[in-house]
Amino acid sequence: MKLFCGDRVLDLSAPHVMGILNATPDSFSDGGQFNSIESGLQHAMQMVSDGASIIDVGGESTRPGSTPVSLQQELDRVVPLVEKIAQRLDVCISVDSSSPEVFLEAHKAGAHLINDVRALQKAGALQAAKQTGLPVCLMHMQGQPETMQLKPEYHQVLDEVYDFLVSRIQACNDAGIETNQILVDPGFGFGKSLEDNYQLLAKLAHFKQLGVPVLAGLSRKSMIAGVLDNAPVDQRLYGSVAGAVIAAMNGAQILRVHDVKETSDALRVVKATQTHL
Template sequence: MTAYWRPIPMTDPARPRGALPLAGGWCWFDRLERLSRDAAPEVVPLSEAPPDVLDRLSAPRAPVARLDLSAPRIMGVLNVTPDSFSDGGLHATPEAALARARALAGADILDIGGESTRPGAATIPAEEEIARVLPVLRALRADTDLPLSIDTRKAAVAQAALDAGADLVNDVSGLAFDPALGAVAARAGGYCLMHAQGTPETMQADPRYDDVLLDVHDALEAGLALAESQGIPRARVLVDPGLGFGKTLQHNVSLLRRLSLYHGLGCGLLVGASRKGFVGALGGAAQARDRMPGSVALALHAVRQGAQVVRVHDVTETRQALSLHQAVGGTT
């Protein structure tokens, strides 16, 4: 029976003796949930987990793409696409994108995307994607020292973006779309490995899992092994369970409830729930622009689970909520 060990994160300032820091950060844990495919979940003391598991769960995460992961970080979304689900067409020119980037004050890193990966979106040629993102990346690099991320599945796009000053490659395909991407991403200061079932064209048709929490864990572990084989050190990888990418509403809820399981992969954890369809379904907001409150709530939930990076559209609101949470919640 293969055991999976989920730390039960706490942020209370009254930390008991013997508790361990979660990934060297602001959360601590003194119990774990032992999970398997063959038995019911069981809460157990630290003494029942193998020492190497505890070491991996508690070890500080190295900086990724110039981001210090000892505190929660905000990734601001900057789409330069005509058809993204939330803000398609609003920031398609370098001038509009630069104005939007300045409006994202409070972000720790900006994520620039030139191809929509919303459910049903079609793949576009790399040349078209490069034409969209490169002028924006160059303008941003000249305007700010913030780390910049390129949101792409394509090696040619990643190569052009890194040459223009991008720091991180954010790959929604988890190295499954373009076989050449791994070698290019190995040059970057960081790589985000996201889980997705299927492609944007098909991913929401009928997603199925035996156990979504454990299936996503195993897929990310396999993706990490592939990344390492292609020259990407695990210490420079962020893992993302891929909310909304080949998941039903219940799949997303199951992943969010036990997010802390993914700290066992030994990487920083990135969570992107912002304005997604399931936020609207749960919160009663049909339009993406009306999902800010629910998105902020899920960003704070992810931080309470120890997630080091939250990817959001509403940076100002998330920063304010996070600042208050840190001040009164004992996580500063």
Template sequence: MHLRPIHFADAPFAYADGAVARLAGGMQWFAAYELSEGGRTRVISVADVAGLGGRAAQLHQRFTAPRPPLVLGARTLRFDQPVVAGILNMTPDSFSDGGIHREDPAAAASAGMVMAGAGAGVIDVGGESTRPGAAAVWEEDESRRVVPVIERLAAAGALVSVDTRKALVMERALAAGAAIVNDVSALLWDKRALDVVVRAGCPVIIMHSPDPEKGGHGSGGYRHVVTEVFDWLDARIDVLVAAGIDRAKIIVDPGIGFGKSLQDNLALINGLAMFHGLGCPIMLGASRKRLIGALSNEAPVGERLGGSVALALKGAEAGAQLLRVHDVVETVQALRVWRGLRDRALLG
């Protein structure tokens, strides 16, 4: 059984009392679910979900339970409204902005603090490109790229996540002041990574890809990509929880662009609300990705701002709590306007 929230409402009083539910303690309300079971789908109201048995009740509880904030030292990461995570690449070959800050950690940290000042709640620092065909980076080199930047950002008060698959890089980044691990392999690429996160007790972002142990860009061959990615993440969360990671510290990412076709990516974005049924905050990372070019006359990477903002707003509409973006200023402005419209809706 899978449920997907539908019939979203601008405010709880848009329907009769008790006929809507709040999505994950955020800014969205919904009145019904699309229920998929045994190859068939139907629509049920939120009031009727209690009559569907234990699995439906568990999913409904996960959909409606607020996501508790993460208290990370002096910083608190809240999930009751969308938060922007600014991308800071310390790589020579990332698909979008590789090489901009290479070999200059002070300039990179300054750029990160500009993002934070513009409204980014998290600065996501990475030292290895995960684009298709990218060369592997030795863990010592990756550490040298990211650690000096993280030290500076953390000392300046920024909340930092480290984007890495490697246990050694995780250890050094956390020691330097990073508070969150963001692993595109969901702690599968490096056999020590899970233990590092368990011992650190830090939050972790786990992303779906069809072959995380080989790089993440194989062919998924999906029949029903949304439910298949949901089930994969659900199973992976169970493994992490069994290993000792608090479920409240797990953030999920459906992995837009990783081993997925244009149709797969669009289905995941349109079905994003289903992933709240995992009971974890959701990160959407679609900024400047290939699907934008595919839908806009093959626009090159540097000309995908409009599409990136559109996808970020789509994520916000689906209740995604973290939006990983390159264009922080523009995305934050768009979200502020979106938030203002929603606040006005609450006034009737």
């Protein structure tokens, strides 16, 4: 399976590492560390050196309880950083956004992929994504970031997440976005209980039936802390790597992570194993 990202092609026959670059002051794990162009570029360079083939640039925190930012704030955080990375690094650049204007400006700046936690449901998002011609990642989220973890509730979480993604793939097709330009993400930690998250992880292979690549992002999240005696963010490395390995062995082709070197090493072992399955 190959993913065509503008002038780049990602071979998805083996899992890829997507390095997280939060250009925000309030992200749950690394807020404020990389919210200048120079520090963001340096971190992107390190992640590429450590094995990331995709850098995911975001300018709006979507952690539980977060508050929305203005469009101008998001543009100011994301677009110059995308442009700088595109000029300096040979890497696929993803933009973590739900805003049509950010899609369009980031594409002009050199982005190759749209990663939208709201699955292109904002007004104008489908049309803007189609206009860029870039592949899109559709994520499931119950509610909105500011309230999503207050009381998430499902009858059958696997079926409900799956059906939502089916409906969003259809919405993309109706807007002129081909299925071969779509990825899906079940949305670990986005309006999910601890039990919901681990049910989705255990059954992640089910989403392969959608016929599109699967992205999994569980790095350092509360679902890791929840089985590690509520370990703080800086003590979730081994649990996060374990989660990435489980996701990859269950069909995830892209792993969105903070700890790139450690995850890349683990996925090399996964790749070596998968060649014998």
